[in-house]
Amino acid sequence: MRYLLLFTAGFFVLCPRAVYAKVRVFACEPEWAALAEEIGGDQVSVFTATSARQDPHYIRAKPSLIAQIRKSDLVIGSGASLEVGWLPVLLRKAGNSRITPGNTGFFMTSEILPLLEKTGASDRSHGDVHPDGNPHVHLDPSNISLVADELVERFVLIDSENQAYFRNRHADFSRRWSAAKARWNDLVGSLRNKKVVVHHASFSYLENWLGLSRIATLEPKPGLPPTTTHLEYLLTILRKHPAAVILRTPYNPDKGSVWLSAKTGIPALELPYTVGGNEHCQDLFSLFDHTLELLQGMTDVK
Ligand SMILES: [Zn+2]
Known part of the structure; x- marks a missing residue:
């Protein structure tokens, strides 16, 4: 429970309030940062580990990233080996139990999506960087919808006090996204x-x-x-x-x-x-x- 000290009618009182303590999101790629901002609004603080001009397969696990992931409440990435060269190093050095794999704060989107090019023949040893299927999952609008549906649940679990806020943001995003999908489907x-x-x-x-x-x-x-x-x-x-x-x-x-x-x-x-x-x-x-x-x-x- 997070508290904000308020001065009310001459007394300091402790109030449960998440306003000053936003959910800190570490987004491995810009697309997930953008989605976290759509759903989380001003109740989340989003750090983006990579830019559009960086190949997410090959990122250096530099100290500034360790510092960011150490204080995060949620890590969101693509998974399926996209970040395998750097994210495990960051997690190990961060020592942050909130975001270890298996916990609410660790969300690899490929785990809830149907993966393409999943051959089952892992041959990373021969240089293939997609041994678990194709990890570049975000350029299908239906995948964005599925991730949004899961992301709101993660935000609610992490910060239940803002449940209504997150659910409203998610509903609003889903309405706008569905309308955009219909428009795109008509165009393509x-x-x-x-x-x-x-x-x-x-x-x-x-x-x-x-x-x-x-x-x-x-x-x-x-x-x-x-x-x-x-x-x-x-x-x-x-x-x-x-x-x-x-x-x-x-x-x-x-x-x-x-x-x-x-x-x-x-x-x-x-x-x-x-x-x-x-x-x-x-x-x-x-x-x-x-x-x-x-x-x-x-x-x-x-
Ligand atoms: Zn790739």
């Missing part, structure tokens, strides 16, 4: 079955939602940089079977997609990928709005 029919090439398997959930057809990946395996041999191989494939666009995130190197674009004439496109991925994407709504706008603006759609 023209993208169905369009062929795309991607740098890394970062857009699998977007592809699945929109019905895009991925015909090639610049990385020979998730996490292995494109090799000259692999790019030359893709060139022969794409000359015979052209794609509409070559996609990359803000944190993927552009060299491979720019080279392949120059050789094939297929446009290369950087999608924002997450909140903050470009100046248009300041929240989850504008992230999806702008992503669809960019995809629909693709030229020479095959």
Whole structure:
């Protein structure tokens, strides 16, 4: 129970009040920070561990992150090995029992979502950074809904005094998100079955939602940089079977997609990928709005 000391009618009284003690959220990626702010409003304080220009597979477990996670009430991330190179180190060094795996304060969103590309053949030893299935789960609006539904329960468990507040915020977000999903679903029919090439398997959930057809990946395996041999191989494939666009995130190197674009004439496109991925994407709504706008603006759609 948290208390606020109030001076009332000449007496100091202890009142249960969470106003001054917000739920401290450590969001591993910007998309989860944005969702935590949507549901938590001014009763949460959100720290975002990574930016849209950082590859969440490869983050240094630096002291500033340890300091933040040590005082957190809730850690939210994607899981499925996305943060395996850094989050366990932070958790170990933080020594914070509220956020250890298995507790309310540890929420890896992939644990409640149907994962794509889950082959069961874990071969991280060979460089595959998706041994548990694809962890880039946020670019399907239905996944955002499912995570929002769970996140509000976590907030209520952590700070029951603000239950009504969190539930109202969640209901309001869900109404707005459902309306946006209906609008997006009406817009996206023209993208169905369009062929795309991607740098890394970062857009699998977007592809699945929109019905895009991925015909090639610049990385020979998730996490292995494109090799000259692999790019030359893709060139022969794409000359015979052209794609509409070559996609990359803000944190993927552009060299491979720019080279392949120059050789094939297929446009290369950087999608924002997450909140903050470009100046248009300041929240989850504008992230999806702008992503669809960019995809629909693709030229020479095959
Ligand atoms: Zn990945």
